[in-house]
Amino acid sequence: MTGRKGKTSSKKKNAGSNSKKNEVDVDDRLQAVVLTDSFESRFMPLTAKKPRCLLPLANVPLIEYTLEFLATAGVDEVYLSCSSHANQINNYIENSKWNSPWSPFRITTIMSPEARSVGDVMRDLDNRGIITGDFLLVSGDIVTNMDFNKMLAVHKKVHSLDKDHIATMCLSEATQYCTTRTFDPAAFVLEKNNNRCIYYQDLPSINSKEKTAVQIDPELLENVDEFVLRNDLIDCRIDICTPHVPPIFQENFDYQTLRTDFVKGVISSDILGKHIYAYITDEYVSRVESWQSYNTISQDYVGRWCYPLVLDSNMQSDQTYSYESRHIYKEEHVVLAQSCKIGRNTVIGSGSKIGEGTTIENSIIGRNCQIGEGIKIKDCYIWENTIIGDNSTLEHSIIASGAKLGEKVILNDGCIIGFNVIIDDDMIIPKGTKISDTPVKNLQASIFEIESDEEQEDAVNEVNNDSELALSLVGSNGHGYIYDSDITEDEDDSSNAYKISNTLTHQLEEFYLSDASISSTRKRSKKKRSMSSNSVYTDREDVGSDFDDEDENEDFEEEGVATVERALENNHDLDTALLELNTLRMSMNVTYHEVRMVTVKALLKRVYHFIATQTLGPKDATVKVFSQWGLFFKRQAFDEDEFIDLMDIVMDEIIEQGIAKPDVVLFSVLNTLYDLDVLEEDIIYKWWDNGSESSKYDEIKTLTAKWVDWLRTADEESSSDENADEE
Amino acid sequence: MSSKVVGTSSFNHTQEINIIINSFVAKLKRRQIEGSYLIALETLQLLKRFISASRWNHVNELIEQVRELGALLEKSYPTAFCCGNVIRRILAMLRDEVEEEVRESSNINTDNLVQSAEPLISSMFNLFQKPETATHEVYHTKTKTKTDFRQVVIQAIKDLIDEITNIDDGIQQIAIDLIHDHEILLTPTPESKTVLKFLIRARERANRTFTVLVTEGFPNNTQNAHEFAKKLAEHDIETIIIPDSAVFALMSRVGKVIIGTKAVFVNGGSIVSSSGVSSVCECAREFKTPVFAVSGLYKLSPLYPFNVEKFVEFGGSQRVLPKMDPRHRLDTINQITDYIPPENIDIYITNIGGFAPSFIYRIAWDNYKQIDVHLDSKAQ
Known part of the structure; x- marks a missing residue:
């Protein structure tokens, strides 16, 4: 409540008391x-x-x-x-x-x-x-x-x-x-x-x-x-x-x-x-x-199922909620028009304005929202600073902060409107649509654990397809992109679970909640694992045995290359392979640099193998290997320097292994990684500009030089087409 | 908003007191301190430390600071009325003291009698009217008596703590006269310690034999009711727990209804801390059974219940329906306190005597000042 005052003295006091505590108990x-x-x-x-x-x-x-x-x-x-x-x-x-x-x-x-x-x-x-x-x-x-x-x-x-x-x-x-x-x-x-x-x-x-x-x-x-x-x-x-x-x-x-x-x-x-x-x-x-x-808990919370943790105890120092019967909570400075109807289980944050003839029921409205006239809001969660135009109908949706809805917009059951999305007048958003204001691309991959590599590729494709504004949904003056994760996963076993979680709608009728089913004693040889975490678990034994057999003092490089090669040959999934590498990294106490080194080495070896046996041409071989396994690097390099380091490694390794047509290979590796969004343009430029001028690189750099030049000038969207032209 | 108020006024307070105040506020908000008695005592302890830590140049500043503290505490737990009550009591004592001080000083310098008495009662106006004589005079008196006020207030707090801790004695004196032999009593507020002591005293001191009916107060008070009944039984009082629904059927045989209160308002109405008491009192009225409300003076609040809904507390739904089936989602409302209108109460038994509800306002204005009814100056 009185945040800033004399923090130093108190800190000292706190520290004092804490240290005292440490000694005593x-x-x-x-x-x-x-x-x-x-x-x-x-x-x-x-x-x-x-x-x-x-x-x-x-x-x-x-x-x-x-x-x-x-x-x-x-x-x-x-x-x-x-x-x-x-x-x-x-x-x-x-x-x-x-x-x-x-x-x-x-x-x-x-x-x-x-x-x-x-x-x-x-x-x-x-x-x-x-x-x-x-x-x-x-x-x-x-x-x-x-x-x-x-x-x-x-x-x-x-x-x-x-x-x-x-x-x-x-x-x-x-x-x-x-x-x-x-x-x-x-x-x-x-x-x-x-x-x-x-x-x-x-x-x-x-x-x-x-x-x-x-x-x-x-x-x-x-x-x-x-x-x-x-x-x-x-x-x-x-x-x-x-x-x-x-x-x-x-x-x-x-x-x-x-x-x-x-x-x-x-x-x-x-x-x-x-x-x-x-x-x-x-x-x-x-x-x-x-x-x-989220939906259930919000309603439980408003319905006081979690007492004494209730909204009107105003736990946040700036909250001013007061309770009215039928579970209506209003903060101070709420402006309600005379003819608006506030139904049961409703929360309205301070500074919000509700227009004439609007009815609200079973909803939570954040602070400083401008709700127009003649709007019907039912079972919605409207976060702060949103604007909703007149005569709209909102049903069972989430509208994140800063979103703006035009007039006569209809939001159907289960919509999620992202931060700062703008929706034009007269638009109808179909059931279960998720809209965000920026195309949500590989952020997902970098932030969250990916369920399977397959999905990630899909996500990558999706970005390319969906990076246009979803104008058919948000209208010509609107702003928003569709986020659609369900499609990519429909084949997957986990998709069902995922879908439930990802919709706001009540799907209880669909659930078969029989408690009897669990008692069935059907024998199964092995349950099919679908989630990545599970597969990690099942593979643990192999990892363990592999690892135990070998002498720990052996060289990490040999060990690592062997691990990656094994993964390539047996076509392990990405998670498993990464896990094995990580295991190795931890047990031998080496840095990510070495991990990148062995991965690059192993991948290039495979490329070399393809070229040498003449199964594939240099470019095809590289693209094939790296498009499948390039995502390794996503979890082996985390910042700019590490990516630059990665590119240096690639270049050195290509020379060292003496692959035919090194220039093509280098270019293909980089381009594939770029397409996978592992490498970003800025990093590539930086690497290029600071790259070593040594003459041994001259030969292999020729094609890449063109590519970098082209990157600098070319438009992002047409990248794939023009690549082909250049070839 | 409130943060600013405190921020500016307690600028010169030490950090320590701020920590104490804020952790107390957090405790109130989390409902970690329960019961008017405890809350009142803790508030007074806090006020004592607050007064000893505070700095002021003019006694009005002190009053303002105490008011702000009161407003803050009231806001953190609006239905714990005793918090505001004790602070208002202290404020009233402080204001009395100031008045007396003024009267004394004006008696000494008889020349300035009119001038000096006036500015203290409404000093703001006179600041502009008579800047030279009045302000100087006032300031002078204040500086002279500055150290006194701290002592006065702390003494007042100590007295009030004494009063609250000994509240039961006062009430129990009256108990003996009110309860007769072989009477049947009904109490719908089993959580009230005052009622418990009242009954036990009547049994022990006057050696009366009587029967007590206790309503079980489902769902919030059932456990309390059982404990209450057990304690009474231990003191050899015949005790019967009855379901809430049986009240009407039994009322014809009940001699007196005794209720404990949580807050008493100026109109003579009161808040009691279990739901269902309101209907018990309604029922008693139907049968012309006298209703005695037992209450300490510190529960007397100078507020007027214009909007009863704001004064009643709503509890958690989980007590009513233990686990809910989400397919049949019901709105459950669990009112944990109840308002009883003055016409349904026959007499208040306080530590300073018994009073009719219509007389409560007089006691209120004996103990509180009109000016302090609304502690939050902005809310007015």
């Missing part, structure tokens, strides 16, 4: 790690601009709900682990009340832009050595009113009884039809009397046709008197972990996800001999993990 300090990134792309296209945890839910950024929970839980230190949009989160936290001297805990942001999974974050934590005692691991998108102290008491009690206990997970009981349950379904096998988790398995999404069986190793059931098998538990992603947890991630560097890898790995490993327990609560705990749960 290190063990009693409760630490919390908040995972602000979910490493998913379910909130695209909006998360291309803003991280998920800063998206507003009921006009308050999501992260606030988590921090509020931590404050009531009595946590002393909070570490926010940020990867995508880390700066935005950092700035937000710095200016928030949590950074003030009267904040109930000390908050620190940990930047780990390289992290691609929860596993990476945990390894990072372990490397930093922050964790001193038991800590709370939560994701940054939970909304809860649960009594944490009860859980902590259970955790401590279990810990005193079982020395091998390393973590307690919070699970919440759901009703059969709970919407939040439809995402990430999982089966938990728990020991009946003490809730020890014996086995964990992901289930296929609720409306996918795939049948599944839970396979339990009989050895796991030794010494277990009675157990329960449950699929009605929602994973709240609130875990109390002991300090043993991050080292386990460190030891098993292939662990990516918290549940599928870590929980399953730990409890089914008899070598570790560690136990994980569950704490089952019936309080309100939910994660905003998809558009649909």
Whole structure:
């Protein structure tokens, strides 16, 4: 509330008290790690601009709900682990009340832009050595009113009884039809009397046709008197972990996800001999993990299901909400026309104006929105600073900040209008359309974990196709691009799950929510894995065995080249290959430079092989290899210098390997990488300008020189055509 | 908006007090402190530290600072009325003190009697009228008495804390006279500690034998009701828990209804901290059963319930329907406090005696100043 005053003195005081605390009771300090990134792309296209945890839910950024929970839980230190949009989160936290001297805990942001999974974050934590005692691991998108102290008491009690206990997970009981349950379904096998988790398995999404069986190793059931098998538990992603947890991630560097890898790995490993327990609560705990749960949680929150966490307690210092019956919340300075009708379950932020004859029901309207006359708004989430023209009809949609809708616009069920999108008068937006103001291209790839390489290629193609304004939707004076991720994935098995999450619409009727299906005991040889994380897991054994057989002291270069070659020959998927390389990198403690080196070497070897056996011409060979495997570099190089380094490596390697027609090969490599959006023009120019003038490069540089010149002048869009001409 | 108000006024406060205030505000907002009694005491403790830390040149500045603090606290938990009440009480005492001070000083310099008495009551106007004599005089008196005021206020706070902690004694004195042998009493507010002590005292001191009916107050108060009944039973009082729906059927046999209050307003109406009490009182009126409201003086609020909806608190829906099936989404409204209009209450029993609801306004203006009814000067 009084943010700026005398910060220095208080900081000093805080530091003093903290250091005192350190001496007195290190063990009693409760630490919390908040995972602000979910490493998913379910909130695209909006998360291309803003991280998920800063998206507003009921006009308050999501992260606030988590921090509020931590404050009531009595946590002393909070570490926010940020990867995508880390700066935005950092700035937000710095200016928030949590950074003030009267904040109930000390908050620190940990930047780990390289992290691609929860596993990476945990390894990072372990490397930093922050964790001193038991800590709370939560994701940054939970909304809860649960009594944490009860859980902590259970955790401590279990810990005193079982020395091998390393973590307690919070699970919440759901009703059969709970919407939040439809995402990430999982089966938990728990020991009946003490809730020890014996086995964990992901289930296929609720409306996918795939049948599944839970396979339990009989050895796991030794010494277990009675157990329960449950699929009605929602994973709240609130875990109390002991300090043993991050080292386990460190030891098993292939662990990516918290549940599928870590929980399953730990409890089914008899070598570790560690136990994980569950704490089952019936309080309100939910994660905003998809558009649909965003919808449900917003309504629950407005309907006061999460009391005392309600809007009119005005947790943000600048909020001024007051409550009226039928769950209407209004802030100060709301201008309502006399004839407008505000229906039940509605929130209106300060500075918003509602015009004559407008009806609003079951909606949340942010601050400073200009809502015109004669508009019907039902079940909508309208974020701040939006303008909505007269006589429009909006149904069950999300309109992000700064969007502008013309007059007589009709938004059908499940539309998502991105930041700053402009829609012209009289436009009708069909059901489930997602529009963003910039073409959302490979941002997705760089920020979020990609489900499969195949999809990424699709995404690349999509950018080329869709980079024109979707004028048919937004009108001639409008501004917006269609974001469409569902099409590319329809063949994929995971698409079903993805689709549910990605639509706002209620699809409950379609779900087959039978609890009976789980008891079917059909045997399956091996469940088909569809998600990338799963495939990582299945391949783990190969990786492990390969790796164990070899002497660790051997040269990384040989080792790495062999790994990549193996991947090329056996046609592994990209994730697996990358994982293997990463494993190698970590075990031998080398930098990404070496990793790039071996990758380039191996790829060029393959090219050489193709050319030498005369199966393909130099250009075709290069394009073939690099278009399939070029995406490697996307996750081996992260900034400009590293990309420049990559290009230098490519050039040196081409010369070293003595490939025929080196100029063509170099040009093709660069061009393919450019087409894959691995390399950006600016970086290419920079590399070219600073490139070494040594004469040994002269020969191979000839064609590339032309290409660079052409790049500088040519129009982006016609790139592919003109390339062909030049050849 | 509020941040600016505090920002400017507490400019000269030390950082420490700011931390204390803000963490208290956060606690209030999170509903981490519950119950009027605790909130009132914590507010007074905070006020004590605030006063000791604050700096002022003129006593009016001190008054203004305290008002701002009050406005801030009221805003953080608008339905915890005792927060504002205790601050208004302190303000009233402070203003009385200032008046007395002025009277004394004006008695000394009889020449300036008119001039010096006037500017203090409405100093703003006279600032322009008589700049030389008046302002100088006022300033002079203030500087002389500056140290005194801090002591006066802190003493006032201590007295008020004493009053609040000993509130039950005052009320219990009256208890003995009100409860007769073999009477049946009904209490619909089992969470009230004052009612509990009132009944226990009547049993122990006067050795009366009586029966207490306790409504279970589903869903918010059921646990409290059970605890309440248990405690009464431990003191050898015959206690029966009845469902809320049975109130009308049993009312004909009830001798007195005793309710605890959360806040009492100037019109004699009150807020009680469990829903359903309003209908119990309505029912009592139907049967001409007397309703006794037990209340400490600190719960008396100078506000007038123009808009009852704003004063009533709404709780969480999860208490009403434990888990909801989203296909049949219902709007559930769980009112956790209830407003009782003055005509349904027969007498207020306070620590300073029993009063009819129509007389409450007199007690209010004995303890509060009109000028402090609205602490937030901008809201007026």
